[in-house]
Amino acid sequence: MTPRATTLADVDRGALREEAERALRALVGREDAVLREDQWVAVEALVADRRRALVVQRTGWGKSAVYFVATALLRAGAGGGEPSGPTVIVSPLLALMRNQVAAAARAGIRAETINSANVTEWDAVHERVAAGEVDVLLVSPERLNNPSFRDTVLPRLAADAGLVVIDEAHCISDWGHDFRPDYRRIRTLLADLPAGIPVLATTATANARVTGDVAEQLAVRGAPVDGTDGATASALEDVLVLRGPLDRESLHLTVARLPDTSAQLAWLAHNLPRIDGSGIVYCLTVAAAQQVTEHLRASGLDVRAYTGQTDPTEREAAEADLLANRVKALVATSALGMGFDKGDLAFVVHLGAPASPIAYYQQVGRAGRATDHAEVVLLPGREDRAIWDYFASMAFPPAQEVRATLAALEAHGTLSTAALETHVSLRRNRLELMLKVLDVDGAVRRVTGGWQSTGEPWEYDAERYERVAAARAAEQESMVEYVRGETCRMAFLRRALDDPELTGPDGAAWRCGRCDVCGGASAGVAPDEAEVEAARERLAVPGVEVEPRKMWPSGMAALGVELSGRIAPGVQASSGRAVARLDGIGWGGLLRDLFAAPGGGGADLGPDGDPGPRDEGLPVPLRRPVVEVLDAWHPEPAPAGVVLVESATRPTLVRHLAEGVARHLGVPVVGVVRPVDGVPPGRHDVNSAQRLAGVARRLELDLSPAAAAGLPGRAVLLVDDRTDSGWTLTVAARLLREAGAEAVHPFVLAVG
Structure with a gap:
């Protein structure tokens, strides 16, 4: 060359x-x-x-x-x-x-x-x-x-x-x-x-x-x-x-310290409608983003969740809706933290403080890029420090776990991430992060089929990790100082980022004149006790929302499936309910035990020679939660029958659940969505388009003649054991809507 x-x-x-x-x-x-x-x-x-x-x-x-x-x-x-x-x-x-x-x-x-x-x-x-x-x-x-x-x-x-x-x-x-x-x-x-x-x-x-x-x-x-x-x-x-200088003249920075989550949710429901335009509500965790989304939707606000668990196609649709002001807000994690460009974004509200002023500045910078005024409000939470500590603990795994991983690769050659899990005690996401760090350091290499050791010498750089941890701990304390609000908030953020214009004596005296400390802004209207109590009651309602998918993945034609663009309203599922999230507390723990039982995970294990799931009826401790969620949920129109999604791995559990739900509601089981004979289960470790293709080729609707004749114009409850990608419920609902169902309300035990 x-x-x-x-x-x-x-x-x-x-x-x-x-x-x-x-x-x-x-x-x-x-x-x-x-x-x-x-x-x-x-x-x-x-x-x-x-x-x-x-x-x-x-x-x-x-x-x-x-x-x-x-x-x-x-x-x-x-x-x-x-x-x-x-x-x-x-x-x-x-x-x-x-x-x-x-x-x-x-x-x-x-x-x-x-x-x-x-x-x-x-x-x-x-x-x-x-x-x-x-x-x-x-x-x-x-x-x-x-x-x-x-x-x-x-x-x-x-x-x-x-x-x-x-x-x-x-x-x-x-x-x-x-x-x-x-x-x-x-x-x-x-x-x-x-x-x-x-x-x-x-x-x-x-x-x-x-x-x-x-x-x-x-x-x-x-x-x-x-x-x-x-x-x-x-x-x-x-x-x-x-x-360059980092001041943003359109941003009006405020902090509202409220006593608990109920008061924070009431603040959002009260104040967001009073801000002209649309914006972003940031949360520290996926679970919080989903919970806030459910609460605001129940309060009449048109919002959508946007997290690292949101399918890419759904993310794209959510971005488009926010850009076109078709929604009041996206309720997001840091997955929407960089690059999103909407010049007239009217507000950014944080429910929970990020772990550093630098991260906070990066996220609030989404607002007011092409407007004269944007509201930026922080609602700090009592649990913020615990969340910071949790994410900090994910950064650098203990040395013994690193050495165990390297020893396993040296002893067994190439291993997948799943296979490595049997040699270490780390959960999947933390193990994957550790492997990426080791890859960057040259100790392991990602290859087709998994990971392998490079044989290169590697030392656990405890001293550097400790310095980074100390720097991040100092940033956390700086964020606590920002919340206290003893100095101009914009000046505080600019100094945290070493803004070159704030060095020297002139910079020391700089004030924005726009924040609540400078007297140029206030943090909205405090909700009254009735609003807070309404939020508290809504939080106490059992179950979590299962939001329907609204977009098909791109590129489905290349996989031989003619589905594209927005999912037509006439074939969509309605909003559904789950008993709990698998990563949640309370009932989530019971569900984790159920799906973690030998062979009882969500994957179809038989074809790989692993033990099949222990297929039993719904465990007794989960029966009361199922009834409580059903009693608290009032889907409209009311379901006239139950359709179950037949499971290849837990048929007894799903049928027992569906029949119990039907008895409690006083309606019959009217049909089954089942696998087509001879079509093997799809893989779960693939992208969204391939997951959908596998589901779309495999499912068919089986209704009795009487049920088929009575379905048009009626609503049904669609019952499955759990949902993760959401494609099984989406395809099953499409089959039922095409058969004449007026509405399809999904009901599952677990999300995730």
Whole structure:
């Protein structure tokens, strides 16, 4: 390969800036658009000088404009250079990817993505990249650890790329608030890049420590012959770092300290309708997000849940609904924390405080990007510190668990994550996080079929882990100080992020004039005792909502299933009920015991030779909870019959449950949704589209002639033992609605 020029020394930089601003105007659709000075400095460094740059600027500043403008110039061979290859953007979230693709299309830039939501399209995307038909390829950091992508696709992209972009670059640093092990693989990608390929890293949330760490990683080059680290002092000096002020003049920051969860929910139900526009309600856990969603919906507010457990297609639909103001709010975890771009977002409310001011600033930065006023309210909870401690305990597993994992891989060769669980006491999500860290450190390697040891020496870096833990503990205390509110809230957040404009004596006196401490805002209207009591009563209602799916996954036609787009209202399930979530307390514990019994898990175990489930009737301790949930639930229209989903692994349990429910309601069992003869159970360890394809091919409706004749215009209760992906209930409801049912109300023992 011919070495690339590392600079365009003779380029007319004035003419280049004119080209850059033409590209910007195409991107934003405004003829009066001009580049900010720091935007131009970054574009110039990337296009004319082929440098590596780190841009740390507030949300809404226009970081994406830098890389899209640079892409347009590089692809066109601006300044007299040769046209470059496509830009590769490592982007952490699907919401961010979708916004970026839409923005690129407005400027005539052809963008494609490779992520978990479009698995069926990957081959076609790779072909378009190879044919030169793609200007921008967005990949999730998890793709960097996929064996096929890492070993086959990535080297080709690295060799041919015109620009490499690392979005939300604070994820690289384990000092950052949202460290992700998969992001550390970018260091290897940067070391393998040919000379002359510019690199841009962007983030809105990096303090001085994180900025220095990211800049050091950007400086990594291919290791010299003597094997020393490629991040030399001269290379570090060549990294351009642009940091800007972090004030957001539209944000009005307030804190409302309320006595308990009931008061917080009452505050939300009382105040959200009084704010013009739509927004986001953030929660610290998935369970809290689901519970808040149920409460606000019951209070008459149109909201939707958005968490890491929400299917990608449902997430996309939820984002579209919020962008179009079809919902009042998304009730979200940090899964909606980065990249979501809605300029007129009117409010961000937190039910529970994030673990650091930096993470808090990153999330509240979603609001008020293109408006003069946005409400930002924090409702801290008494359990916040316990939740922080729990997530902190997930960061670095104990040394003995790490050594047990390495010993198992050395003794047995390649092992899947499930097989490794038998050698360690860690739960699945913590084990997977640990394996990613070990992969980044070079001790293990992900391969087809699981994980294997590399045989490389590895030391448990307890000293570094302790330093990071201490830094995060200090951030927690800083968040407690923010809640106390002894100083201007925006000034507090800016100082937490080492805002360069707040250094020195002038910065020490800065005040925003807009927060509740400065006297420029108040935290809504306190709910009265009747509202709080109503919220408390609603919390006491047994059972949890089973929200119906509203979107089919994309790419189903490639799997031979003709389902696409929104699920038509005429074939949708209604809102259903479950006794409890498997990860919940109380009844959730009884259900975990039921499904964790030998062979009693949710998977179809027989074909693999494992023991079949212990199939018995509904356990006595769960019968009262089932009755309580049924009695507290009043679905409309009332069901005239019960249909059960026949189970291949627990037929006795499901039939006993369905018959008991029918007796309690005083209605008959009128039919069964059962597997088609000869069609094997689908796998559970696959993506959503493949899960749906397996379910759609396997289920059929069996109604008695009398029931079939009486079904049109009637509602039915659809009974199953548990739901996780939701596709069995969705397909079964579609079969029943197509057979004439007016409504289908799902009822299950467990969610999750």
